[in-house]
Structure formats: structure tokens, C-alpha cells
Amino acid sequence: MLFNYELHDIRYFLSSMTERQCENVDLNLHRDLFCYKPLPSNKVYNFPTVSPKVMSLILEYAYTQSVVVTEDNVLELLVEADNFIVTGVIQACCDFLERKLCVNNCVSICNLAHLHNCPDLRGKAYLYILHHFEEVGALSLEFLQLSVQQLSDLIEKDELNVKQESTVFEAILRWINYSPVERGCDMPALLKQVRLLLMPTEYLVDTVSRNDLVSSSPACMNMVTTAIQMLNESNMERPLTQTRLPSEVLLAVGGWVSHFPSDKIELYNVRADHWVPLSWRHNASLGFYGCAYLNGCIYCIGGFDFISYSSHVRRFSLTSQTWTEVGSMHEERGFLSVATLNGCIYAMGGCQKQKKLKTAERYEPDTNQWTMIASMHKPRTEAGAATLHGKVSGIEVVEDLCHVGFVEKVMDKVNW
CATH class of the missing domain: 1.25.40.420 (Serine Threonine Protein Phosphatase 5, Tetratricopeptide repeat)
Structure with missing residues (x-):
């Protein structure tokens, strides 16, 4: 590759010995590509192992901040993006490989991520192997390597x-x-x-x-x-020995006992086909609260005790089996909708006294703070909430009609 450092002009020589020229190139866009090592004295870069197609994709990314990753180019593109330290392309390749994880390729993707220092992808591939070990161990050819x-x-x-x-x-x-x-x-x-x-x-x-x-x-x-x-x-049905952890469990939280609300939590072990009680506070007074799971903890948010509504938030740690009071919401809410997205908890709508709410707020565990976000288009109570493709959907069923609102996080803003 010919690269004139003073003039905004690029020529590059690749494995096919083809010369291409891009005039009026902004050098700042290519700083990660060419400034991580000293400029050769003859101002010529030679990349004999890089294909013209992959180099074109990398240079195109410098201008558009987007790249088309396919099964045909992802491996070479990741290797060269790592060589040139183009973090955006590396992330795009990792996202693509994560979506393609399966029994037949999870081992090679894990090794590839380790080789090119992609810890997030390696962790997800490694967890995939652990969670699908029965299939990987029995069917995967990569497992044998x-x-x-x-x-x-x-x-x-x-x-x-x-x-x-x-x-x-x-x-x-x-x-x-x-x-x-x-x-x-x-x-x-x-x-x-x-x-x-x-x-x-x-x-x-x-x-x-x-x-x-x-x-x-x-x-x-x-x-x-x-x-x-x-x-x-041993006289026991099963000796005291370390058992494997289930990859997934089902949690049942709250409910009613003898006409009173309960903080009872039970865990269903799918592998053992067995329910295990985790916590039960007989003096629980709040009902109609929102519930969310995040980072190994269960959050019980807001609620109603038949007299007043609450803004308090209680967190139950599955590890220590203890309850902790955390940051309170800005508004008291009962019958609210709750969902998690990108490491945060969203509390939406609900009731406050005789009024339905359309306001919403977001909780960040790192700061232990709630932040008000954009309100929904209409008040909602007892609506279902779930996350899908980076969005939170709230669904309210009234007279067999579904009203759906979407929350999308764009930069630092949340819009309905």
C-alpha cells in the first residue's frame, strides 16, 4: 500500500498485486489502521496476506461506520480487523458469530475469540458449550480436537x-x-x-x-x-457431594397465603424436577408489586398494602439468601409493569391512589439510583412487560383489545 502521510491520498497493494487509489481520504478515519506502527521510510505498506475484498470492507467501514458480515467473510474479516485494531469491525464480527453459535461450531468460535482477544464472545461461546454439553460431547467433531x-x-x-x-x-x-x-x-x-x-x-x-x-x-x-x-x-438417597448447577431455573415469587400477600420465593430445578423454598417472610404486607430478576438477585418493586402505595424496592440475593432495601423509585406505584434491559430495570405505569400512571423510570444497580424517563402515551395498570430485540414492550388487555407500547433506548434517551 502506498500511503502519502502529508497528502490525503491512499494507494494499497494487496495479495493480488492490484493497486487501488482513494483520493481525498480523511486520514483521521484511517488512524487506527496505519498509525499504530511507524511509517516506513519509503511510505509503502505491503499487506500480502490481505484480500482486496476484506481490505475494501475495512476501508468502507472507516467512512460509513457499518460493515456487511457474512459467513463467507467473517473469519478473514475478524483476523484482519484484529491486525489493524478496527474495534468496530471486530465487534460486528463477534456479534455475527454469537448469533451463529451452534453445537457444531461453538468450540472453534470459543478458540477463535480467545486467539483474537474477544473476551465477551469467548465467554458466551464457553457458556454455550457448558449449557449444551450433552449435544457437544456426543455430536461435535470440534469437541474431539x-x-x-x-x-x-x-x-x-x-x-x-x-x-x-x-x-x-x-x-x-x-x-x-x-x-x-x-x-x-x-x-x-x-x-x-x-x-x-x-x-x-x-x-x-x-x-x-x-x-x-x-x-x-x-x-x-x-x-x-x-x-x-x-x-x-450411605443411608441417604444421595451422598453429600457437589452437584452440577442447572443451566436454568424457574422462580416463583410472591402470591397469597390465607388471604394475605406473601414474600415466599421458590426455585424449580429443571434437572432435578424439584422445587426448593428460598425465602418466606410471613409478615409480608405488600402485594401487587412488580418483580424482576437481574444479576443474581430478585427485585420486588413498589406495591400496595390496601391502604397506601409504595415506592420502596427490596432486593433478594440468591447467593446469600438475604433481603436488602435498595434505592426507592421517584413515584409510589402498585399494579405496575416491570422489565429488564441492558443491565437496568424499568418500572412503568401502575396505580397511585385512584390515579392510573403513564410515567416510567429506570433503575441502574451500579449507582443504586432511579431516573425518570419518557412517559408512555397512555396510562396503564397491570400490563404485561417483556424485552425483545433491545426494546421493552408493554401489553395491556382491555376488552380483548391489545394496546402495545415500545420503549427503545437510543443513546441516552428513551422514547415510546
Whole structure:
């Protein structure tokens, strides 16, 4: 590439040896591309590995702040955007790859994100592997290319989503059998990460202990026989051992007990098909409050005690199992609508005394503050609220007619 630093003129030479010229170029648009390293003495940049098509996309982004990412160009585009430190193109590629995550590509996307320092994409791809481990371990060809350390790190995680621990053992066997000579010696290290005490005794005796890789390893047999002995000696239905966390749970909050409102919270473990009580304050006085889940906490917002309406907000931590009073709303609200979006909580409409409200406000946990936002077009009470594609939708059903309002965050403004 020929680049005249003084004149606004660019020429670049690529792998095809094609010369292109862009006249009257604003150098500030290309500062990230060319100013991260010293200008060559002959003022010539040579990029022999960059295709003209990808370079054109990067330069086009400099002018338009937009780029078309496709399955055909995303890999090369991400590599070159990383080389040139074009963060906008990198983010566009990451967003595209996130949308395309599936069982067949999640491992390679995770590795690609790690290679090009895209931590958000890597985290989402890694969670995808954990949450879809049964399918990945049984079907993915990329799974077979994992290193022993990568596989060990995966199967030790509490978040590994498997209905039966036998699935982990069978995934290990599939991984080893892909290259048995080189990987057979890794069985002791991998079996150590399997939660043997979560397996039925019959499976340990009939399947695990009789596997050739296990039976030929004293270390493996010691782990298996110890687990069998503990299971046989235990009087409990399940020994005290660390179980895997479910990837998703269902929370039931509030309701009524003996004609009085309740703060009872129960958690449904989808994997165990079991409800677990988390909290129950018998002296709860507020009902008709809004409820939202955000960052591991349940927020109970506003409410009505049959005498007055409340602006108070209570937060229940699922980790510490404790209640905390947090920042109050600007307005008292009962029968309100609540939704979460981009790490914030939105409280909309509701009642205040005999008046229906159309006002709305947003809570930011980092500052513990509520901020008034644009009001809805009409007052609403007891409306449903949900988020979809970066918007909050409020739905009110009155006489079989649906009135839908949209909240969209644009820069620092929220418009209905």
C-alpha cells in the first residue's frame, strides 16, 4: 500500500498485486489502521496476506461506520480487523458469530475469540458449550480436537449441564477413542473431574469399572471402588457431594397465603424436577408489586398494602439468601409493569391512589439510583412487560383489545 502521510491520498497493494487509489481520504478515519506502527521510510505498506475484498470492507467501514458480515467473510474479516485494531469491525464480527453459535461450531468460535482477544464472545461461546454439553460431547467433531486441559477444565465446572453424570464419562470415552494411543494415559486426570458419587452404583459396577481404560489403571480403579463403597455405606438417597448447577431455573415469587400477600420465593430445578423454598417472610404486607430478576438477585418493586402505595424496592440475593432495601423509585406505584434491559430495570405505569400512571423510570444497580424517563402515551395498570430485540414492550388487555407500547433506548434517551 502506498500511503502519502502529508497528502490525503491512499494507494494499497494487496495479495493480488492490484493497486487501488482513494483520493481525498480523511486520514483521521484511517488512524487506527496505519498509525499504530511507524511509517516506513519509503511510505509503502505491503499487506500480502490481505484480500482486496476484506481490505475494501475495512476501508468502507472507516467512512460509513457499518460493515456487511457474512459467513463467507467473517473469519478473514475478524483476523484482519484484529491486525489493524478496527474495534468496530471486530465487534460486528463477534456479534455475527454469537448469533451463529451452534453445537457444531461453538468450540472453534470459543478458540477463535480467545486467539483474537474477544473476551465477551469467548465467554458466551464457553457458556454455550457448558449449557449444551450433552449435544457437544456426543455430536461435535470440534469437541474431539480439544486439548486434555481444555476438556478437564470443562468437565470440572459446576455449570456443566448434564442430566446424568454418565454423560460426562461417555464424552470422555469418545474423546479418548478419537486418538486412543496418545490419549489413553489421560483417563486418570479426566476421571478425577467426573462426579462419581452422582452415578448409580449399578452404572459404576457394570459400566465404569469394566471399561478397559479404567480397569487397567490403578488410580482409576481406586477412585471407582472408593465411590462404590461410599454409596453402599450411605443411608441417604444421595451422598453429600457437589452437584452440577442447572443451566436454568424457574422462580416463583410472591402470591397469597390465607388471604394475605406473601414474600415466599421458590426455585424449580429443571434437572432435578424439584422445587426448593428460598425465602418466606410471613409478615409480608405488600402485594401487587412488580418483580424482576437481574444479576443474581430478585427485585420486588413498589406495591400496595390496601391502604397506601409504595415506592420502596427490596432486593433478594440468591447467593446469600438475604433481603436488602435498595434505592426507592421517584413515584409510589402498585399494579405496575416491570422489565429488564441492558443491565437496568424499568418500572412503568401502575396505580397511585385512584390515579392510573403513564410515567416510567429506570433503575441502574451500579449507582443504586432511579431516573425518570419518557412517559408512555397512555396510562396503564397491570400490563404485561417483556424485552425483545433491545426494546421493552408493554401489553395491556382491555376488552380483548391489545394496546402495545415500545420503549427503545437510543443513546441516552428513551422514547415510546
